[in-house]
Amino acid sequence: MTDFPGAPDPDAPRPGGRLRVLAAMSGGVDSAVAAARAAEAGHEVTGVHLALSANPQSFRTGARGCCTLEDSRDARRAADVIGIPFYVWDLAERFREDVVDDFVAEYAAGRTPNPCLRCNEKIKFAALLDKALALGFDAVCTGHYATVVERADGSRELHRGVDAGKDQSYVLGVLDAGQLAHAMFPLGDTTKDDIRREAERRGLAVAKKPDSHDICFIADGDTQGFLARHLGTAEGDIVDEDGNRLGTHTGAYGYTVGQRKGLRIGRPAPDGKPRFVLDISPVTNTVTVGPAEALDVTALTGIRPRWCGEPPAGPGRYTAQLRAHGDETPVTAELADGELKVAFDRPVRGIAPGQAVVLYDGTRVVGSATIATTVRRTRTAAAEPTAP
Structure with missing residues (x-):
């Protein structure tokens, strides 16, 4: 990996406090401003966009995800404006194994995974960070809304970002102390509105780009359809707490505990109150529903x-x-x-x-x-x- 053209020169002198930073640039406004702030702080910054799909056109289009061809181009344009080197790294196979396959397997087992946590744990702060450190970088910079606090003894703590509505410390809770030691989150002290205004001042074209809210590898946003394509369909029963059959489904994996909508139960509960998914059994392919208080x-x-x-x-x-x-x-x-x-x-x-x-x-x-x-x-x- 030492032949990577963007790798820092390990023998080059570094002024005090200057770090060699690899900025993960998704193509969105947050990661672009984070990279710009790291460069403005005097660090030696290299931008990298992660290609997470073997066929990027199969991922979401229309600037709604973080894995599309449009996103790669947006990230490159932002790097040009900032004035930093930029590269695209292919992590599609690792992403498929550690995030997509895990997502499918968890649903097949009757569980409800969070792919963003898994991506942070396995891709951004494992595969990417490991490669960055091997190439001589000191830190990985991302556009997450969280704050790293360094204590007097040199140890580091992860704290919430100041913007409660955008705080992303929850999806970073998988980071261990070793990963946190090489993490940089420049946006933790700023609100999203201020980040967009800053992006405009910096001349970044992504200043008004919409945020991504959906799972990036499900192109049409239809999670149940995605799972059906991977797991197939298998009709099973929807039952109440006493085991009475209320309806059928085409795959227990399409439900999650606490779900209320989309149950397609023919008759209402005796008390007229809505019913919720209480349990999912992949072994019997059964979904159990009941009242809210049973949750x-x-x-x-x-x-x-x-x-x-x-x-x-x-x-x-x-x-x-x-x-x-x-x-x-x-x-x-x-x-x-x-x-x-x-x-x-x-x-x-x-x-x-x-x-x-x-x-x-x-x-x-x-x-x-x-x-x-x-x-x-x-x-x-x-x-x-x-x-x-």
């Missing part, structure tokens, strides 16, 4: 914990976030036998195995784990408010 969860177990620093020494009080832009809820959590045990102060709803739980201490990200199992509140328990 109340009081505790969970997380597997494959990852820590943004030292693991907690014992039980501790934290807040937990369960969705990319969800609210925080107070919890008690501890590491036991390699698993994360989380107990909620009050029940929460709609927690699906496969999702991530991310722990916070104030604004600091403590770590994360993949939700494996949950404990539901008994239906006979007294009613009490639930967290959103």
Whole structure:
């Protein structure tokens, strides 16, 4: 890899504080401004766009994703304006194995994965970072809205970004201390509106480019159709909590815990209230539905914990976030036998195995784990408010 033409010269002198930075440029406004800020700070910056599809035209078009031919061109134009070298790296095979195949396998197992977390863990801060370090770069810079704080002892902490509506610390909760030591997030102290205004001032054509909200590798936004093409169709039953058959589906993988819409149940519940997906069984290809209160969860177990620093020494009080832009809820959590045990102060709803739980201490990200199992509140328990 040392023959990469954009690799820094390891023998070249570096003024104090100047880093050799590889800026991951998706083609959007955030990563463009992040690269520009890194260059303006005096770092030696090289831009790189990750080609994540063997056939980019199969990914989303119309500037709605982060993996299209348009995005690659937008990233190159931004690099030209900033005045930094620019390259395209092909990570399509690694992306397919670590993100797309994992996504399909998780749904096939009845779980609900978050592909953005997996991409950060396996692609941007594993495959990309490993290659960057091997080539002599000091850090990888991205346009995530999060903040890295360096402590007096030289260790680093990951904190929320100041823009609560754009904060992306949740999807970065998979980073460990070693990865965090080489991560640069220049946008954490700025709001999205200010970033767009800054992009205009800098003459970046992506200043008004729409944000991407969908899964980049599902071209038409139809997740159920994508899964059907990969997993096939298999008719199964939709049942209530007593096992009564209410309808049928064409694949249990097309549902997620907490889902209300698209159930296609013929008759209403006896009490007239809406029903939600409670459980998904890939073994029997059965989807179980029931009332909202049956979704109340009081505790969970997380597997494959990852820590943004030292693991907690014992039980501790934290807040937990369960969705990319969800609210925080107070919890008690501890590491036991390699698993994360989380107990909620009050029940929460709609927690699906496969999702991530991310722990916070104030604004600091403590770590994360993949939700494996949950404990539901008994239906006979007294009613009490639930967290959103």
